[in-house]
Amino acid sequence: MAMQPVAAGRPATIHDIAALCGVAASTVSRALTNPDRVNVRTRQRIQAAAVELNYTPNSQAKALSSGRTGAVGVMVPDITNPFYFDLIRGTQLQLKAAGYTQLLVDTEESDEVEASTLEQLRKSADGVIVAASRLNDDTLAAAAARMPMVTINRDVSGVPAVIIDTPAATSQALDHLISLGHSRVAYIAGPATSQSSTRRWATLSDAAEERGVEVRRLGPFAPKTQSGAAAADAAVHSGVTACIAFNDLIAIGMLQRLRERGLRVPQDMSIVGCDDIFGADFCNPPLSTMASPIEQAGRVAVSMLLAQLNPLAGGITRSRSVMPTHLTVRGSTGPAPAAR
Known part of the structure; x- marks a missing residue:
């Protein structure tokens, strides 16, 4: 150019x-x-x-001269989780193009850290994007009332939100496993404070009842690879033949643990992850997973926040945006043992 x-x-x-x-x-x-x-x-x-x-947008230049900071906070529960890499990239590029500086904060999966950080950002940022908040609904709504906010993967009345529709992909994953002959499936739940995990379990349990198969919830588990060992042990003990994990990190940890125990994937146990993070297709075997438009979710969240910060710029203010997801089938799922 x-x-x-x-x-x-x-x-x-x-x-x-x-x-x-x-x-x-x-x-x-x-x-x-x-x-x-x-x-x-x-x-x-x-x-x-x-x-x-x-x-630098005119609205932003005026904001800077009128006491605004020109910065936007982006809060994630765990900066080491690859799920957030593309999300952060999406918010960074979108904010930079609009003339804003991104303030990235790792809230360490802690509601206390998240609450104190939100209070600090009221002074140092013009608005905030909160991914996978661990705060309760009332606390999050109160924070949104004090400063411009958009949440990602957290649906609270009155708070603008970008929702990645993983429950829909969860139903696809269950149908995929049923088609392979699995009738006993476990959901490996994420943190107890994760709304995404709660929504997926509700969708999965309803879908299982409609389809006449058994689905049991195991956990909660921290969304880390290290949690996969305990999750795999629980799954083996429960007698299921397939698992749908809260995220790819837990699923990858399960693959490692099952290999240590001498169990074969997918011959003895099928595993489905969620997020399609970098490296999910490099696993042994490659991980079947629910893919999400993660970077686009970050961009849309910024767009929604900018509409709050610069209402005269002509953007459309939206209160909710739902991002589609889909199941990507790889080598970690196969026919149920009894179906062979």
Whole structure:
């Protein structure tokens, strides 16, 4: 992309970006404030031009001069969990294109750390994106009333949210296992405070009842690879032939533990993970898992937050956005032992 001159001393405008990209100024405005309304290739070209020209939105420049910080907090429960890598990348790119700085916080799977951090961010950030909050509904709603907020994978009345529809993929996973002859399936639950885990179990138990198969809940387990050993032992003890795990990390830990015990996957036990993190297809065997548009969820959350921060910019304020998911079948699922 060839650099176009901008008059000395004059900040770049959306018209400069439009001229550089060969699009209308209104398209640039939509791409920077409500990006899901612009096709991906055009949006990426506009965002790259905005970075190249060091563009700062007028609304953001005014905000900085009126006491705003120009920063947005992004809070995740565990920064080492690969699920959040793409999410953080999505929020980072979207915020940078809009002229904001991202303040990344690891809340350590702790509701206390999360609550204290939210209070601190009221002074250091203009708004906050909270992924997989461990706070109760009342506390989270009260925090959202004090500062602009969007949650990811946490549905609380009155709080704008991006929901990754993993319950739908959970039903797909159950149907996949039933088609392979499995009639005794375990759900390896995540943290007790995880709304996503609760929603998946509710969907899974209803689907199992409709289909006439047995599904039991095991756990809760911390969403880490180390939890997989205990989860695998519990699954073997329960007598199930297949498991749907809360996330890929637990599922990968289960693969390792089952191998240590001399059990074969999928011949003796089928395993399904969730999130399709980097490396899920490198496992032995490659992990069947529920794939999510994680980076896009981060971008949409930023778009929803910017609509709160800059209501005059023309973006559409949404209170809820649901991201679709799907099952990716790999080598960790196969016919039930009795079906051979």
